[in-house]
Amino acid sequence: MLDIKKIRNNSDKILQSLAKKDKNISLDNILRLDDSLKTLTTKLNELQADQNSKSKEVGILKSKGESAEDIFADLKILSDKIKELEKEQRELSSSLKDALLEIPNLPHSSCPQGSSEKDNVVVVEKKTNKELNFNVKNHIDIGKQLDILDFEVAAKMSGSGFPLYKGKGALLERALINFMIDYHLKNFNYTEFFTPFLVKPDSALTTGQLPKFSEDMYHIEKDDLFLIPTAEVSLTNIHKDDILSFDDLPKYYLGYSACFRREAGSYGKDTRGLLRVHQFNKVELVKFVEPEKSYDELDSLVKQATNILDLLELDYRVIELCSGDLSFAAAKCFDLEVWAPGEEKWLEVSSCSNFEDFQSRRGNIRFKNSDGNTDFIHTLNGSGLATPRIFAAFIETHQREDGSIRIPKSLQPYMEISEIK
RNA sequence: GGAGGCAUGGCAGAGCGGUUGAAUGCACUGGUCUUGAAAACCAGCAAGGGUGCAAGCCCUUCAGAGGUUCGAAUCCUCUUGCCUCCGCCA
Known part of the structure; x- marks a missing residue:
């Protein structure tokens, strides 16, 4: 959520910046609502001040045992008027809030300009594996051949888009998750969480999935709960409504979760096998940091995620997203893509974003800064990483001519085997 | 699922329908004292909004939403969360 004061004072600049993400955004309605609300509030405050002072008089008179009947007539009129204005104020401010929740975050000035993924910039490309010179x-x-994935059986029970890992495949999936968690825990100062997978609507509002993107999530109607599309949702909401103390910052949180996405409307495009599924596993990294440091924190986040790919001996590239390809809540974002030689495609396996204070305003997550004042904190998150596409790229990259899969050294302790055959 | 209890500032914890934004303690910040620290003492210390160059002034907020009343932290209703007991259960 953007700061209404900034919108009020710099509407032209803000609109210009928003247009880099989406040209169709208008702030007219918001400015109009804000103006009405301000006028109304000023008037209401005057009446309330009057009411307060008169009520105080009543208190004084009563304590002296004197009659206050004369004042009551005035107060009755005031009270009615105030109730009317208060109702109007509630309606206005809730309309204003609804409108603000629909406005995306501003892209950071350093983002490449562009309208679609075509304008994204490759910042790193690292291909170290030798070209495979067999079929x-x-x-x-x-x-199928190694009997480690079974999409047919999965479809029987759940429909398409739900992978079933089997035997050494299930082991590999579990090993990847554990390896990634351990890596971040051992090398960086993360606290591990195992969070709920179902959350209340308010939580999805904090991170930006709601109100605009409810169609992307699975919803349990009976209990009004959403299945998390990413552990970002639960991890970020750990501090909803909190005021964190400056000395506790930065906070680095990590959590594995299953992730659920409806992927409505994406049929047919890159949906084969593990490329786009409704349920997948992901280790998520979330940071709560002071605003001055959030862009340094973004850089280190990208590095941390990238290191995993080095250790898994995969070919990858780092993409800096252009303004037009940024997600709703992000101010800046780097995607990590791995090369899948069988698919002959780059697969997105991580997205590392700085949300600045966009999510913290929505979730009311604040901190006491070094001056002792409270301010909204900056939040970041990154996948570290998402498994299904890693799994796909992994078995395609490490396949051998004889049909077996080589397990790199880093993962061997987690599998206790050096190949799948 | 059934029965009951609770919800107040960073934490703990008072609070009669009326000069209560809210006693007190802890924590925190500044000062006095001290070579320094501790202790003691003094002072400050919620958030959000409006207005003002500023000092300041005004408004709102006692889980959330409604209601009663001239006036609500205090009374009523609903919702949410937590706790205790019973039932069920991996």
């Missing part, structure tokens, strides 16, 4: 298979064929 390269894709992950679906490998999965």
